[in-house]
Amino acid sequence: LRDRIVEVLLDVARELNGNLDNPIAVDKGSEAPLYGQDGSLDSLGLVSFVAAVEQALDERLELRVTLADERAVSQRHSPFRTIGTLADYAASQVV
Amino acid sequence: VLSSLSTTTSSDLARDVIGGQHELTIPIVDAKGISLGSLQPVTRHHLRDDTLLAQLTRWRNTARLSFFTQFEATKEGTHTWLRDHVLTDGGRLLFLVNAGTHPVGTLGFIRLTGRSAELDNLIRGERIGAATLFLHAERSLVRWLFLTFGLQWIEAAVLAGNFAALQLHHSLGFEVKRRAELRRVVDGDTTVLLPASGNEQGSGDAALYLTLDREVFQSTEQELGI
Numbered sequence: 001l002r003d004r005i006v007e008v009l010l011d012v013a014r015e016l017n018g019n020l021d022n023p024i025a026v027d028k029g030s031e032a033p034l035y036g037q038d039g040s041l042d043s044l045g046l047v048s049f050v051a052a053v054e055q056a057l058d059e060r061l062e063l064r065v066t067l068a069d070e071r072a073v074s075q076r077h078s079p080f081r082t083i084g085t086l087a088d089y090a091a092s093q094v095v
Numbered sequence: 096v097l098s099s100l101s102t103t104t105s106s107d108l109a110r111d112v113i114g115g116q117h118e119l120t121i122p123i124v125d126a127k128g129i130s131l132g133s134l135q136p137v138t139r140h141h142l143r144d145d146t147l148l149a150q151l152t153r154w155r156n157t158a159r160l161s162f163f164t165q166f167e168a169t170k171e172g173t174h175t176w177l178r179d180h181v182l183t184d185g186g187r188l189l190f191l192v193n194a195g196t197h198p199v200g201t202l203g204f205i206r207l208t209g210r211s212a213e214l215d216n217l218i219r220g221e222r223i224g225a226a227t228l229f230l231h232a233e234r235s236l237v238r239w240l241f242l243t244f245g246l247q248w249i250e251a252a253v254l255a256g257n258f259a260a261l262q263l264h265h266s267l268g269f270e271v272k273r274r275a276e277l278r279r280v281v282d283g284d285t286t287v288l289l290p291a292s293g294n295e296q297g298s299g300d301a302a303l304y305l306t307l308d309r310e311v312f313q314s315t316e317q318e319l320g321i
Contacts, residue, residue, distance in 0.1 A: 022226050036266050037126055037319055042226040043259035044219060050258075068258040070274075070303065073265040080262060 001094070005087040006030055008060055012052045013083065020045070030084030039081070046080055057090065065093040108243065109207065110185045112136050121190070121239050123232045126319045131225045134190040134202065134236055139182055147191075147198070148173050154200060154220030161218075161257045163277075163302070166285040189216055192232045194224025202232055204240060204249075212240055214251040217260055234267055238316070241309055248308045254288070255301040268315035269305040276301055 010026050017023035024040045025032045033039045035046045050068045057063040067090060072079055079089030111117035113136070121134035141147055148170050155168040181189045181203075189203035199221040204212040214236070219229055240246055251269055253260045276297035277288040291297040 035262065036230065037227065040226055042219065042222070043229060043263045044222065045226065046262060047259050070255055070261070070271065072258075073261050073271060078262065078266055 002087050002091045004061060005057065005063075005090050006083060008056050009053055009083045009087055009090075012049065012056050016045075016049055016052065024083075026083075028083075030082065030087065032083045034082055034086060035080040036078060050080070053086070053090070063090070063094055065090050067093065107185070109188050112188060113138055113182050115140055121235050123192070123228065123235050125225070125227060125231050126321050131228050131231055132193040132195055132199075134232060134239075135193055135198075137177065137181065137189045137191060137201075142174060142178055142182070145170075148177075150198065150220065151177075151201070154218045157220060158218045161254060161260065163252070163254070163288045164285065165288075186212075187215070190236065192219075192229065194221075194228055197221075197223060199223045200229070202229070202236055204236070206250075207240075207244065209244070210247045212244070212246055212249055214249060214264075217263070219259075229263060230266055233263060234316075237267060237307065237312060241312060246309065248306050249312075251305045251307075253303050253305070255303050261303065261305075264305050264307075267307060268311040269307045270311070271303050272306045273304040274301055275304070 006029070010029070013024040013026050013032065017026070020040060022040045024034065034049065035041045041049055047068060054065060054067055057065060067086070072089065075089070077085070079085050108117060112119045115138050119136050122130060123132045123134060124130050152168045152170045152173045155173065159165050159168070181187065184205070186207040187203060187205040189201060191198040192200040192202050200219040201216045202214070203216040205215045206213045214233070217233070237249055240249060251264050253264070255274070275290045277300040278291040278295050279298040279300070280287045280289055288298070288300055288302070290302065
Protein backbone atom coordinates (compact mmCIF):
# COMPACT_ATOMS: atom_id res chain seq x y z
CA LEU A 1 0.00 0.00 0.00
CA ARG A 2 2.77 2.40 0.92
CA ASP A 3 4.37 2.11 -2.53
CA ARG A 4 1.05 2.83 -4.25
CA ILE A 5 0.55 5.88 -2.04
CA VAL A 6 4.05 7.09 -2.91
CA GLU A 7 3.18 6.84 -6.61
CA VAL A 8 0.03 8.90 -6.11
CA LEU A 9 1.94 11.52 -4.13
CA LEU A 10 4.59 11.75 -6.84
CA ASP A 11 1.94 12.15 -9.53
CA VAL A 12 0.29 14.96 -7.56
CA ALA A 13 3.71 16.58 -7.12
CA ARG A 14 4.37 16.38 -10.87
CA GLU A 15 1.05 18.08 -11.57
CA LEU A 16 1.73 20.80 -9.01
CA ASN A 17 5.30 21.40 -10.13
CA GLY A 18 4.19 23.42 -13.14
CA ASN A 19 3.01 26.13 -10.75
CA LEU A 20 5.97 26.09 -8.40
CA ASP A 21 9.05 28.34 -8.59
CA ASN A 22 10.95 25.69 -6.68
CA PRO A 23 9.58 22.35 -7.92
CA ILE A 24 9.34 19.26 -5.76
CA ALA A 25 12.31 17.05 -6.60
CA VAL A 26 10.24 14.08 -7.78
CA ASP A 27 13.36 12.38 -9.16
CA LYS A 28 14.31 11.71 -5.53
CA GLY A 29 11.21 9.52 -5.10
CA SER A 30 10.32 8.94 -1.44
CA GLU A 31 13.13 11.21 -0.33
CA ALA A 32 11.78 14.24 -2.17
CA PRO A 33 11.50 17.07 0.39
CA LEU A 34 8.09 18.69 0.76
CA TYR A 35 7.90 21.05 3.70
CA GLY A 36 10.46 22.27 6.18
CA GLN A 37 14.14 22.96 6.00
CA ASP A 38 14.77 21.81 2.42
CA GLY A 39 11.18 21.74 1.28
CA SER A 40 9.77 23.17 -1.93
CA LEU A 41 6.42 24.13 -0.43
CA ASP A 42 5.53 27.06 1.79
CA SER A 43 2.79 26.54 4.37
CA LEU A 44 0.04 27.65 1.98
CA GLY A 45 1.46 25.47 -0.78
CA LEU A 46 1.45 22.55 1.63
CA VAL A 47 -2.26 23.05 2.26
CA SER A 48 -2.97 22.91 -1.50
CA PHE A 49 -0.73 19.88 -1.96
CA VAL A 50 -2.30 17.95 0.90
CA ALA A 51 -5.82 18.75 -0.33
CA ALA A 52 -4.88 17.47 -3.80
CA VAL A 53 -3.33 14.36 -2.26
CA GLU A 54 -6.47 13.61 -0.21
CA GLN A 55 -8.57 13.88 -3.36
CA ALA A 56 -6.20 11.76 -5.44
CA LEU A 57 -6.00 9.02 -2.81
CA ASP A 58 -9.77 8.89 -2.73
CA GLU A 59 -10.17 8.82 -6.52
CA ARG A 60 -7.34 6.44 -7.37
CA LEU A 61 -7.01 4.16 -4.36
CA GLU A 62 -10.40 4.70 -2.71
CA LEU A 63 -8.64 5.74 0.46
CA ARG A 64 -10.53 8.37 2.40
CA VAL A 65 -8.01 9.89 4.75
CA THR A 66 -7.72 13.29 6.35
CA LEU A 67 -4.10 14.37 6.42
CA ALA A 68 -4.43 18.08 7.20
CA ASP A 69 -5.70 18.04 10.75
CA GLU A 70 -4.66 18.27 14.36
CA ARG A 71 -3.50 14.66 14.50
CA ALA A 72 -0.71 15.47 12.07
CA VAL A 73 0.80 17.95 14.49
CA SER A 74 0.62 15.54 17.40
CA GLN A 75 3.41 13.55 15.78
CA ARG A 76 6.87 14.10 17.22
CA HIS A 77 8.24 14.66 13.71
CA SER A 78 6.23 16.33 11.01
CA PRO A 79 4.73 13.85 8.53
CA PHE A 80 5.09 16.47 5.81
CA ARG A 81 8.88 16.48 5.55
CA THR A 82 9.13 14.25 2.48
CA ILE A 83 7.01 12.23 0.07
CA GLY A 84 7.98 9.13 2.04
CA THR A 85 7.06 10.44 5.48
CA LEU A 86 3.72 11.65 4.16
CA ALA A 87 3.07 8.26 2.55
CA ASP A 88 3.84 6.58 5.87
CA TYR A 89 1.44 8.90 7.66
CA ALA A 90 -1.30 8.41 5.05
CA ALA A 91 -0.93 4.63 5.31
CA SER A 92 -1.17 4.83 9.10
CA GLN A 93 -4.49 6.70 8.81
CA VAL A 94 -6.13 3.95 6.74
CA VAL A 95 -8.50 1.92 8.86
CA VAL B 96 23.86 28.52 22.65
CA LEU B 97 20.63 30.00 23.94
CA SER B 98 21.79 30.04 27.53
CA SER B 99 25.04 31.83 26.81
CA LEU B 100 23.65 35.23 25.96
CA SER B 101 22.65 38.14 28.11
CA THR B 102 19.01 38.95 28.66
CA THR B 103 16.84 42.03 28.76
CA THR B 104 14.32 41.83 31.56
CA SER B 105 11.99 44.68 30.70
CA SER B 106 9.91 45.65 27.72
CA ASP B 107 11.74 48.99 27.42
CA LEU B 108 13.33 47.66 24.26
CA ALA B 109 9.95 47.25 22.58
CA ARG B 110 8.96 50.80 23.52
CA ASP B 111 12.25 52.18 22.21
CA VAL B 112 11.86 50.28 18.94
CA ILE B 113 8.30 51.53 18.46
CA GLY B 114 9.38 55.09 19.18
CA GLY B 115 12.32 54.91 16.80
CA GLN B 116 14.97 55.42 19.52
CA HIS B 117 16.32 51.93 18.91
CA GLU B 118 16.83 50.62 15.38
CA LEU B 119 16.12 46.94 15.06
CA THR B 120 16.19 44.58 12.11
CA ILE B 121 16.22 40.83 12.59
CA PRO B 122 17.86 39.01 9.68
CA ILE B 123 16.06 35.98 8.26
CA VAL B 124 18.62 33.36 7.30
CA ASP B 125 18.19 29.70 6.49
CA ALA B 126 20.09 26.85 8.15
CA LYS B 127 22.97 27.30 5.72
CA GLY B 128 23.28 30.97 6.60
CA ILE B 129 21.82 32.19 3.32
CA SER B 130 19.93 35.46 3.71
CA LEU B 131 16.22 35.22 2.82
CA GLY B 132 15.07 38.61 4.07
CA SER B 133 14.47 40.42 7.31
CA LEU B 134 12.00 41.22 10.06
CA GLN B 135 11.45 44.94 10.29
CA PRO B 136 9.43 46.31 13.21
CA VAL B 137 6.44 48.52 12.51
CA THR B 138 7.07 51.86 14.23
CA ARG B 139 5.24 55.17 14.62
CA HIS B 140 6.99 56.29 11.46
CA HIS B 141 4.85 53.81 9.50
CA LEU B 142 1.62 55.54 10.54
CA ARG B 143 2.35 58.06 7.78
CA ASP B 144 3.00 55.38 5.15
CA ASP B 145 -0.24 55.19 3.14
CA THR B 146 1.07 52.45 0.87
CA LEU B 147 1.94 50.24 3.79
CA LEU B 148 -1.37 50.91 5.55
CA ALA B 149 -3.21 49.85 2.39
CA GLN B 150 -1.05 46.75 2.09
CA LEU B 151 -1.59 45.76 5.72
CA THR B 152 -5.34 46.27 5.28
CA ARG B 153 -5.42 44.03 2.22
CA TRP B 154 -3.45 41.31 4.01
CA ARG B 155 -5.68 41.51 7.11
CA ASN B 156 -8.75 41.04 4.93
CA THR B 157 -7.22 38.16 2.99
CA ALA B 158 -6.39 36.34 6.22
CA ARG B 159 -9.33 37.42 8.35
CA LEU B 160 -10.94 33.98 8.63
CA SER B 161 -7.75 32.74 10.28
CA PHE B 162 -8.19 34.99 13.28
CA PHE B 163 -10.34 34.90 16.40
CA THR B 164 -11.78 38.33 15.65
CA GLN B 165 -13.12 38.61 12.13
CA PHE B 166 -14.18 41.82 10.41
CA GLU B 167 -13.69 43.81 7.23
CA ALA B 168 -10.60 45.94 7.78
CA THR B 169 -10.28 49.45 6.36
CA LYS B 170 -7.19 51.60 5.95
CA GLU B 171 -8.48 53.98 8.60
CA GLY B 172 -9.18 51.09 10.93
CA THR B 173 -5.71 49.69 10.37
CA HIS B 174 -4.21 53.09 11.21
CA THR B 175 -6.23 53.23 14.43
CA TRP B 176 -5.33 49.66 15.35
CA LEU B 177 -1.64 50.38 14.91
CA ARG B 178 -1.76 53.74 16.70
CA ASP B 179 -3.94 52.75 19.65
CA HIS B 180 -3.03 49.12 20.18
CA VAL B 181 0.09 47.83 18.45
CA LEU B 182 2.23 50.93 19.00
CA THR B 183 1.19 51.70 22.56
CA ASP B 184 1.86 48.30 24.07
CA GLY B 185 5.33 47.74 25.50
CA GLY B 186 4.65 44.03 25.53
CA ARG B 187 4.30 43.60 21.81
CA LEU B 188 6.00 44.25 18.49
CA LEU B 189 4.64 43.78 15.00
CA PHE B 190 7.18 43.03 12.27
CA LEU B 191 7.00 43.27 8.52
CA VAL B 192 8.36 40.10 6.96
CA ASN B 193 10.57 41.21 4.08
CA ALA B 194 11.57 38.92 1.22
CA GLY B 195 14.80 40.65 0.37
CA THR B 196 13.59 44.20 0.88
CA HIS B 197 9.99 43.61 -0.24
CA PRO B 198 7.34 43.33 2.50
CA VAL B 199 5.30 40.16 2.00
CA GLY B 200 3.54 39.71 5.33
CA THR B 201 3.56 40.20 9.07
CA LEU B 202 4.58 38.36 12.19
CA GLY B 203 4.75 39.61 15.73
CA PHE B 204 4.47 38.88 19.40
CA ILE B 205 2.19 40.03 22.21
CA ARG B 206 2.01 39.51 25.97
CA LEU B 207 5.75 39.72 26.52
CA THR B 208 6.55 39.03 30.17
CA GLY B 209 9.79 38.15 31.88
CA ARG B 210 9.20 34.48 31.14
CA SER B 211 7.06 34.16 28.04
CA ALA B 212 5.52 35.76 24.97
CA GLU B 213 2.85 34.82 22.45
CA LEU B 214 3.26 34.86 18.69
CA ASP B 215 0.64 36.86 16.85
CA ASN B 216 -0.37 38.36 13.52
CA LEU B 217 1.15 35.69 11.30
CA ILE B 218 0.07 36.62 7.78
CA ARG B 219 1.71 35.67 4.51
CA GLY B 220 0.23 38.41 2.35
CA GLU B 221 2.24 37.79 -0.81
CA ARG B 222 3.57 34.53 -2.23
CA ILE B 223 6.96 36.08 -2.97
CA GLY B 224 10.34 34.87 -1.76
CA ALA B 225 11.68 31.50 -0.69
CA ALA B 226 9.25 28.72 0.19
CA THR B 227 10.92 28.52 3.57
CA LEU B 228 10.78 32.29 4.19
CA PHE B 229 8.10 32.19 6.87
CA LEU B 230 9.52 29.09 8.50
CA HIS B 231 12.81 30.89 8.96
CA ALA B 232 11.11 34.20 9.74
CA GLU B 233 9.32 32.59 12.65
CA ARG B 234 12.45 30.69 13.68
CA SER B 235 14.43 33.94 13.63
CA LEU B 236 11.84 35.78 15.72
CA VAL B 237 11.56 32.95 18.22
CA ARG B 238 15.32 32.75 18.53
CA TRP B 239 15.57 36.52 19.01
CA LEU B 240 12.88 36.42 21.72
CA PHE B 241 14.59 33.63 23.63
CA LEU B 242 17.98 35.29 23.38
CA THR B 243 17.00 38.88 24.04
CA PHE B 244 14.54 38.42 26.85
CA GLY B 245 15.68 35.12 28.33
CA LEU B 246 12.21 33.64 27.91
CA GLN B 247 11.37 30.15 29.11
CA TRP B 248 8.58 29.45 26.65
CA ILE B 249 6.66 30.97 23.75
CA GLU B 250 2.97 30.42 23.08
CA ALA B 251 0.72 30.58 20.05
CA ALA B 252 -3.03 30.22 19.62
CA VAL B 253 -4.52 29.17 16.30
CA LEU B 254 -7.86 28.07 14.96
CA ALA B 255 -7.87 24.30 14.60
CA GLY B 256 -8.72 24.65 10.91
CA ASN B 257 -5.72 26.87 10.21
CA PHE B 258 -3.54 24.02 9.09
CA ALA B 259 -0.92 26.24 7.46
CA ALA B 260 -0.14 28.10 10.69
CA LEU B 261 -0.40 24.94 12.74
CA GLN B 262 2.12 23.15 10.57
CA LEU B 263 4.47 26.12 10.56
CA HIS B 264 4.49 26.27 14.36
CA HIS B 265 4.86 22.51 14.65
CA SER B 266 7.91 22.54 12.41
CA LEU B 267 9.70 24.68 14.98
CA GLY B 268 8.80 22.39 17.85
CA PHE B 269 5.56 23.94 19.12
CA GLU B 270 3.31 21.36 20.76
CA VAL B 271 -0.44 21.52 21.24
CA LYS B 272 -1.08 21.81 24.97
CA ARG B 273 -4.77 22.56 25.04
CA ARG B 274 -7.87 22.57 22.85
CA ALA B 275 -10.97 24.66 23.45
CA GLU B 276 -14.34 24.56 21.72
CA LEU B 277 -15.41 28.01 20.56
CA ARG B 278 -18.67 29.89 20.23
CA ARG B 279 -19.34 32.70 17.76
CA VAL B 280 -20.41 36.09 19.03
CA VAL B 281 -21.64 38.37 16.26
CA ASP B 282 -21.66 42.10 16.93
CA GLY B 283 -22.57 44.08 13.85
CA ASP B 284 -19.95 43.38 11.20
CA THR B 285 -17.58 41.73 13.65
CA THR B 286 -17.53 38.07 14.62
CA VAL B 287 -15.55 37.07 17.68
CA LEU B 288 -14.70 33.46 18.44
CA LEU B 289 -14.67 32.93 22.19
CA PRO B 290 -14.16 29.83 24.33
CA ALA B 291 -17.46 28.09 25.02
CA SER B 292 -18.13 27.42 28.66
CA GLY B 293 -19.43 24.12 29.95
CA ASN B 294 -23.13 24.45 29.12
CA GLU B 295 -22.78 26.58 25.98
CA GLN B 296 -23.28 25.19 22.50
CA GLY B 297 -20.03 25.34 20.52
CA SER B 298 -20.01 26.56 16.92
CA GLY B 299 -17.88 23.70 15.63
CA ASP B 300 -14.79 25.91 15.72
CA ALA B 301 -11.93 25.16 18.07
CA ALA B 302 -8.83 26.90 19.32
CA LEU B 303 -5.52 25.14 19.76
CA TYR B 304 -3.04 26.52 22.27
CA LEU B 305 0.56 25.67 21.52
CA THR B 306 3.74 26.08 23.51
CA LEU B 307 7.39 25.99 22.54
CA ASP B 308 9.75 25.45 25.45
CA ARG B 309 13.22 26.93 25.28
CA GLU B 310 14.88 23.51 25.49
CA VAL B 311 12.69 22.05 22.75
CA PHE B 312 13.53 24.93 20.43
CA GLN B 313 17.20 24.48 21.18
CA SER B 314 17.04 20.81 20.20
CA THR B 315 15.05 21.68 17.06
CA GLU B 316 17.81 24.07 16.05
CA GLN B 317 20.42 21.40 16.69
CA GLU B 318 18.50 19.00 14.46
CA LEU B 319 18.59 21.64 11.75
CA GLY B 320 22.34 21.99 12.25
CA ILE B 321 22.12 25.59 13.45
